Structure formats: C-alpha cells, structure tokens
Amino acid sequence: MHPPAQDRVPLPAIPPTVTVVIPARYGATRLPGKPLCDIAGRPMVEHVYRRAASASGVSEVLVATDDERIAAAVERFGGRWVMTSPDHASGTDRIAEAVRGLACDLIVNVQGDEPALSPAAIEEAIAPLAADPSIVMGTLGSRLDPAADPQNPNVVKVLVDQYGFALYFSRAPVPYRREAGAPGSAVLRHVGLYVYRRDFLLILASLPRTPLECAESLEQLRALEHGYRIKVVATAYQSLSVDTPEDLERVRRLAAAGVLA
Numbered sequence: 001m002h003p004p005a006q007d008r009v010p011l012p013a014i015p016p017t018v019t020v021v022i023p024a025r026y027g028a029t030r031l032p033g034k035p036l037c038d039i040a041g042r043p044m045v046e047h048v049y050r051r052a053a054s055a056s057g058v059s060e061v062l063v064a065t066d067d068e069r070i071a072a073a074v075e076r077f078g079g080r081w082v083m084t085s086p087d088h089a090s091g092t093d094r095i096a097e098a099v100r101g102l103a104c105d106l107i108v109n110v111q112g113d114e115p116a117l118s119p120a121a122i123e124e125a126i127a128p129l130a131a132d133p134s135i136v137m138g139t140l141g142s143r144l145d146p147a148a149d150p151q152n153p154n155v156v157k158v159l160v161d162q163y164g165f166a167l168y169f170s171r172a173p174v175p176y177r178r179e180a181g182a183p184g185s186a187v188l189r190h191v192g193l194y195v196y197r198r199d200f201l202l203i204l205a206s207l208p209r210t211p212l213e214c215a216e217s218l219e220q221l222r223a224l225e226h227g228y229r230i231k232v233v234a235t236a237y238q239s240l241s242v243d244t245p246e247d248l249e250r251v252r253r254l255a256a257a258g259v260l261a
Contacts, residue, residue: 016105026067040255047115055119064098096205141188
C-alpha cells in the first residue's frame with residue numbers, strides 16, 4: 001500500500017550518464033594531422049581529452065578517429081579510442097558510429113581542435129538536457145562581436161527564439177534588418193559543441209542530408225529541417241578552434257604563457 005501523497009518523499013533525480021566523444025580526423029584540408037600537432041609537448045587531442053574529462057558529470061571520454069596514428073597517440077596518454085570509417089561526411093555521423101555499442105544517456109560532441117576548451121562549457125550544455133527529458137539536442141552560443149563577426153562566413157550565427165531554441169544557423173549576416181536599428185531575434189555566435197540524447201543521435205545520423213544543411217555546410221541544420229528543436233545555452237565561453245597554422249601558433253603562445261595549463 002502506498003503512503004498518502006503528502007507523506008511521500010520524492011525520489012532524487014538520477015543524473016544522466018554522459019559520454020564525451022571527440023571526432024578526430026587526420027586529413028584536415030588546411031592543417032593535415034591537426035589532432036597530433038604538438039602544443040607544449042602534448043598532441044592537441046590530448047589537451048582536448050583531458051579538459052573534457054575534467055568536466056563535472058562526464059562519465060567517460062572517447063576519441064572517434066579514422067587513423068591509426070591518432071589512435072596510437074591516444075593510447076600513449078592512456079585515453080580511450082574507437083576506429084571509425086574514413087568516409088563519414090560529418091562529425092555527427094562519425095560519433096553515431098562510435099556510440100552504437102555504448103550504454104549511456106547523453107552524448108557530447110566536442111571538437112578535436114579545441115585545446116583551450118573550458119570544462120564549464122560542457123557542463124552548461126549538458127544542464128538543460130539533464131533537467132528536461134523532452135529536449136533531445138543542445139548546443140552553445142556566445143556573444144557576437146557586431147563589428148567583426150556578422151560578415152565573416154567562418155563565424156556561424158544562430159538565431160534564437162524567446163524560449164532559447166534555435167530558429168536558424170547561418171554563415172551569412174542574419175537577421176536581415178530592413179531598417180537600421182530595427183529589432184530582430186536574438187543572434188549569437190555559435191559554439192560548435194553539441195549534446196544529444198543517445199537514441200536521438202542515432203536517429204539524426206540515419207536521416208538524409210537536407211538542402212539547407214548542404215547549402216550552408218552546417219550539419220546542425222539537418223535537425224531543424226527535419227523538425228527537431230535544438231536548445232541553445234548562452235555562454236561566456238569563447239571558442240578558440242585551431243583551423244590554420246596561424247591558429248596553431250596562437251594557441252602555442254597561450255600554452256607557453258601557461259593559459260592551457
């Protein structure tokens with residue numbers, strides 16, 4: 001017999017099990033072998049791995065790669081890795097292959113070129129999905145520099161509705177304002193860190209690529225075009241990704257100054 005409702009003690013919420021997966025390809029166009037680039041005596045992928053592992057609530061970290069050299073480097077510093085197909089069109093597809101045999105609740109996609117990753121950014125992205133089981137996917141957005149970012153196609157902009165869900169992601173300056181100073185939807189600089197419910201990730205990877213995804217070359221648009229919502233958490237974290245040799249040298253200088261310690 002159950003006790004009266006007013007006498008029942010609510011059961012504590014069970015925190016979700018969280019796996020961070022770092023997609024790490026060897027054949028980057030602008031910086032081949034990028035995950036293995038040395039930064040302060042460690043490969044870039046090790047910096048990302050260790051920072052992800054220090055985030056609160058993360059159960060395990062896994063590198064999803066397509067190259068034996070990256071796997072060997074992860075093995076040397078004691079990390080976990082899984083070999084995936086070299087033919088994946090996106091990091092989402094690579095991660096989906098990597099997690100098919102895993103038993104966990106949430107999957108965090110952390111880019112392998114973020115050696116200055118803040119563990120707090122992972123925690124911020126996880127929080128909405130941990131609190132609300134109806135949210136299937138989340139990401140981050142940071143402050144947009146109105147003087148430099150809108151016209152830069154390498155800076156992805158995300159329009160957010162009044163409930164914190166993404167309306168659209170674009171490389172173009174959005175929204176268009178017909179009159180100067182006209183109000184528009186909130187726009188943020190997208191930070192390419194994603195959280196998915198594991199089952200949803202497998203569904204997403206099985207869906208066909210969509211027209212806007214292909215036009216913008218932004219894989220997150222696949223979810224929106226198929227009718228799924230993406231929660232966007234506003235963060236103070238500013239992404240510092242390594243895409244070019246110049247980016248790599250900048251990160252090395254930061255490491256030499258102790259910023260990446």
